[in-house]
Amino acid sequence: MLTEDAPERLRAQPAWLLAQASRRVTRTVADRLAGVGAHRTHHAALAALAETSPCSQASLARRCGVDRSDMVALVERLTEDGHVAREPDPDDRRRYRLSLTPAGERRLRELDAVVAAAQGDALHPLSAAERDWLAHLLTTVVHGSRR
Amino acid sequence: MLTEDAPERLRAQPAWLLAQASRRVTRTVADRLAGVGAHRTHHAALAALAETSPCSQASLARRCGVDRSDMVALVERLTEDGHVAREPDPDDRRRYRLSLTPAGERRLRELDAVVAAAQGDALHPLSAAERDWLAHLLTTVVHGSRR
């Protein structure tokens, strides 16, 4: 669904540009991750666990922007791969206590590198300073829009 | 799937920020368009026709970033609504000649206004100058990434 010769009216609009740019970059990253058998949600979950762990599935889902119901299969997959350890939480028997395994930490570093490389390629028309500016502007949009 | 307290590693990455920002803005625009019974593809198609017309379905699809197989139902809908006129192309009997009707031009102006307002709301944390910067950076990303 990549666009060619989009109409001026759209090409000038931030909403259109955001959608196009996000599409391209997201696709590049997803393709590279697929190349090593991973998915963007894998990366997000491992990254979240590296930062805050142990952690329940629901909380992990919220921090990754994934629906709780979809997190089930994701965690299942990550535990199968030996990247996440799952044990019942003794303090609250509804929950799991999820944490990164050593293999999971290595996998996270691998995925970090893949993502960084893909991102670098997708954003290659921008200088380092411009990327910082872009990140800053986008952060403002994302965090400033709690109406 | 809106994120809360995303991990630092992700929050700092342009790819993640792009996806988040695009999600928010796109959703705001889509919701407002739904409020007047429209879809973002309706707006794109009308805008493309206003700029280049007459036009075949396949060409319209390419310029709107819509698959040509999905354009079938879209054009069907727009002609039902009386916003697009569809007639066989005498020069190439595989094609249609699509064009905007006067009602379609009015509808386009209405949707332009809705989209502009939604966009303005979604981007309200940014000043006018910052929006221009954002548009400029995103344009560079989108048009510069023909590797």
Add this chain to the structure above:
DNA sequence: CTCATTTCAGCAATACTGACATCC
């Protein structure tokens, strides 16, 4: 009774693939 957590079953919207008939 309330609310949260894990889980599942299913739905809706989107993007895409593959095929076919038609025509340049």
Add this chain to the structure above:
DNA sequence: CGGATGTCAGTAATGCTGAAATGA
């Protein structure tokens, strides 16, 4: 013949809803 067009059927991936079972 190769290639484009309009069309349809079907698929895949994604995000979401609703509900059940369990427990705080």
